[in-house]
Amino acid sequence: MGTEPAELRAEIGDLGLRYFRSGSGPTAIKLHHSTGNPGWMPVDEVLAEEFDLIVPDLPGYNQSDRPAWARSVRDIAVLTGHFIEALELEDVVLIGCGLGGWVAAELASMNNHAISHLIVSGAPGLKPNEGLIEDQIMMDWDEYVQLSFSSNEHYEQTYGPDAADVYKELWDYSREMTARLTWKPWMYNRSLEPLLSLVDTSALVVWGSDDRIVPQICGEQYKNALTGSKLEIVEGAGHCVEHEQPEIFRDLISSFVKN
Amino acid sequence: MFIGYFTERPYQDQKSGYFGATGRDLTDLSMSNRDYDPKLGAELYNRYLDEKVFAEEMGFDGLMLNEHHSTPFCMGGVMNVEASILARITNRAKIVLLGNVLPIWEDPLWLAEELAEIDMISGGRLVTGWVRGTGRESVAHNAQPPFNWERFQEAHDLVVKAWSQPGPFRWEGEHYQLRYVNPWSRPYQNPHPPIWIPGVMSRNTVKWAAEHHYPYVMLATELGPTVESFKYYEECAAEAGYEAGTQHRGYLWKVHVDETEELAEATARKYIQGPSNPFLEGNQGNVRSFIQNLPGLTSRTNLLPTSQVPAAARARGKESQVKEESKGDVRRGTFEEQTEKLGIVYGTPKTVIPKIRHVLETLRPGSIIFWDGDGAMDHDDAMRSLRLFGSDVLPAVREMGKELELDSPFDVADDIPAGYSPEVVEAAKVAEAAAAEQARVEAAGA
Numbered sequence: 052m053g054t055e056p057a058e059l060r061a062e063i064g065d066l067g068l069r070y071f072r073s074g075s076g077p078t079a080i081k082l083h084h085s086t087g088n089p090g091w092m093p094v095d096e097v098l099a100e101e102f103d104l105i106v107p108d109l110p111g112y113n114q115s116d117r118p119a120w121a122r123s124v125r126d127i128a129v130l131t132g133h134f135i136e137a138l139e140l141e142d143v144v145l146i147g148c149g150l151g152g153w154v155a156a157e158l159a160s161m162n163n164h165a166i167s168h169l170i171v172s173g174a175p176g177l178k179p180n181e182g183l184i185e186d187q188i189m190m191d192w193d194e195y196v197q198l199s200f201s202s203n204e205h206y207e208q209t210y211g212p213d214a215a216d217v218y219k220e221l222w223d224y225s226r227e228m229t230a231r232l233t234w235k236p237w238m239y240n241r242s243l244e245p246l247l248s249l250v251d252t253s254a255l256v257v258w259g260s261d262d263r264i265v266p267q268i269c270g271e272q273y274k275n276a277l278t279g280s281k282l283e284i285v286e287g288a289g290h291c292v293e294h295e296q297p298e299i300f301r302d303l304i305s306s307f308v309k310n
Numbered sequence: 311m312f313i314g315y316f317t318e319r320p321y322q323d324q325k326s327g328y329f330g331a332t333g334r335d336l337t338d339l340s341m342s343n344r345d346y347d348p349k350l351g352a353e354l355y356n357r358y359l360d361e362k363v364f365a366e367e368m369g370f371d372g373l374m375l376n377e378h379h380s381t382p383f384c385m386g387g388v389m390n391v392e393a394s395i396l397a398r399i400t401n402r403a404k405i406v407l408l409g410n411v412l413p414i415w416e417d418p419l420w421l422a423e424e425l426a427e428i429d430m431i432s433g434g435r436l437v438t439g440w441v442r443g444t445g446r447e448s449v450a451h452n453a454q455p456p457f458n459w460e461r462f463q464e465a466h467d468l469v470v471k472a473w474s475q476p477g478p479f480r481w482e483g484e485h486y487q488l489r490y491v492n493p494w495s496r497p498y499q500n501p502h503p504p505i506w507i508p509g510v511m512s513r514n515t516v517k518w519a520a521e522h523h524y525p526y527v528m529l530a531t532e533l534g535p536t537v538e539s540f541k542y543y544e545e546c547a548a549e550a551g552y553e554a555g556t557q558h559r560g561y562l563w564k565v566h567v568d569e570t571e572e573l574a575e576a577t578a579r580k581y582i583q584g585p586s587n588p589f590l591e592g593n594q595g596n597v598r599s600f601i602q603n604l605p606g607l608t609s610r611t612n613l614l615p616t617s618q619v620p621a622a623a624r625a626r627g628k629e630s631q632v633k634e635e636s637k638g639d640v641r642r643g644t645f646e647e648q649t650e651k652l653g654i655v656y657g658t659p660k661t662v663i664p665k666i667r668h669v670l671e672t673l674r675p676g677s678i679i680f681w682d683g684d685g686a687m688d689h690d691d692a693m694r695s696l697r698l699f700g701s702d703v704l705p706a707v708r709e710m711g712k713e714l715e716l717d718s719p720f721d722v723a724d725d726i727p728a729g730y731s732p733e734v735v736e737a738a739k740v741a742e743a744a745a746a747e748q749a750r751v752e753a754a755g756a
Contacts (some may be wrong), residue, residue: 175648188449188600188604188605189449189600189601190600191598191599191600192600223605227456227603227605227606229605230454230456230604230605230606231454231456231457231606234452234454235452235454
């Protein structure tokens with residue numbers, strides 16, 4: 052693989068956040084799913100070819116401190132805004148995958164002017180007009196992560212046939228934080244959709260055609276709510292578009308940012 | 311000594327395919343209630359109530375109920391209804407609720423009112439107990455599991471205040487907010503029914519119970535780890551400034567008495583047949599650890615020694631935390647292993663009494679609850695055992711209790727009685743003194 056990313060730490064008040072950083076080009080921040088930060092993955096490698104990529108552990112996940120007071124994804128979005136400020140970043144390409152996409156959308160709804168581009172991929176956060184967002188609580192940790200791929204083959208390409216204990220522990224630990232931030236209603240905030248129409252940041256919505264976690268209609272809802280945004284469906288990909296099709300994912304973002 | 315009687319009140323359906331010796335295993339939260347026959351439910355509820363009335367006649371001091379949700383091994387989803395009925399149809403026995411699942415109540419004030427009514431209708435015979443619940447309970451009523459412990463403590467504080475402090479008052483808590491707390495009901499017992507805390511695994515809960523002077527009732531846990539857990543209670547009590555005694559210890563376990571050894575064994579085997587609690591050792595059924603171990607429900611590390619028992623750990627989805635040396639070859643205790651460990655005691659009175667004695671000598675609990683009439687046992691099985699408890703076992707156990715000086719909370723007069731926290735006792739004394747002074751003044755004026 053390419054260069055090892057730097058492993059760094061930032062302080063937001065009394066909260067410490069761990070993040071990885073590598074690459075050069077426009078600054079991009081990629082926010083992870085509700086299952087935690089799996090580490091520097093192939094998608095991060097290819098994104099780092101075009102961006103100065105920052106991949107933080109969201110507050111409460113992995114090695115970042117857990118804010119016991121946080122009760123909503125919006126709280127995490129506020130902290131992420133402070134993280135951007137702490138690193139003195141500008142013109143940030145904010146990429147959110149899954150729950151990370153919901154965080155990104157919440158942060159964008161606050162019109163944070165450090166963000167130049169918003170990419171929301173397979174994100175919960177909006178109540179689907181039809182169907183339900185899959186409930187990870189009522190299934191095994193492995194089973195949920197398998198469901199977030201379009202097929203078992205793709206899951207195994209990323210995690211192997213039997214995920215290592217370190218991943219299972221990560222998924223268990225992450226689920227604790229996820230359950231602190233969202234429980235009822237599950238995986239959406241009623242007040243986000245109306246606020247998205249006020250977002251003036253350029254936005255791209257990316258969705259796997261075979262997303263079995265968040266219904267594709269949510270992608271359309273994001274696209275309809277974010278004025279001027281575009282919806283790109285990645286054919287054959289599941290919920291974790293970025294793991295299944297890292298180059299396509301990167302190319303979509305890259306051409307969106309260039310245009 | 312306080313001796314209670316308990317059954318989980320299993321839903322026993324001969325036609326279901328999961329009942330009896332050849333029944334298929336249950337997997338938690340896997341059955342649809344389309345399979346629930348309310349006519350059978352009606353029969354069973356009434357049968358279990360009748361058995362409790364008989365248990366009172368046979369001399370049991372207490373009739374225990376428990377609460378579980380969405381599962382056929384326990385029909386106690388709304389055990390307060392059963393408690394209310396017992397309040398009216400029994401006369402002497404305590405009604406022991408172990409326990410309402412506090413964190414899943416969205417409105418603990420409503421619970422305070424229900425329990426106050428039960429206490430009044432029973433003439434002050436309620437012993438109230440509260441649990442944190444397993445994952446199943448939180449899922450069934452969608453209570454957010456990472457806040458389970460906080461909700462438990464806050465709901466407790468709210469209920470105790472609603473019972474023991476005059477209203478109206480406001481409550482602006484972390485998890486519960488009420489703008490007007492002034493229920494037109496108060497418990498019969500002053501300042502409130504005694505509070506007992508049942509449990510299996512959590513150190514947090516034991517410490518909290520000890521700090522509050524609430525007796526801790528270990529539920530069918532293995533003897534060795536139970537002794538260690540009681541020692542931990544004693545340490546916590548000492549830190550809180552008092553010496554814990556037998557009145558602070560309770561133990562529940564399976565004891566079935568029968569007319570012959572052969573019949574006792576055949577009937578005791580029914581404990582683990584049918585819709586028995588799959589989350590306790592020796593029972594049928596399958597745990598789904600991601601439900602039992604809901605995210606943030608219990609501490610990852612602050613667990614009692616009972617957590618090292620594989621079945622207990624599995625029941626809480628914590629099997630990976632059981633140390634290798636504890637696991638051995640036993641993936642699930644068989645009937646024989648259970649009886650060897652005295653987790654299931656069965657026999658005629660002659661053989662049962664010495665085994666009970668061994669448990670009493672080992673654990674020294676002031677309150678015990680015999681768990682019987684469960685699994686696939688039918689009404690006749692339950693009644694035969696109850697008769698023999700009445701005629702032979704209870705009198706013998708009471709004698710042993712006296713000999714071993716196993717005092718229950720009802721046998722001793724502590725300054726802070728077991729079942730009441732120091733703050734509440736103090737406030738009650740102050741209120742009593744004020745009322746006495748008021749009466750004196752009024753009498754002098756008259």
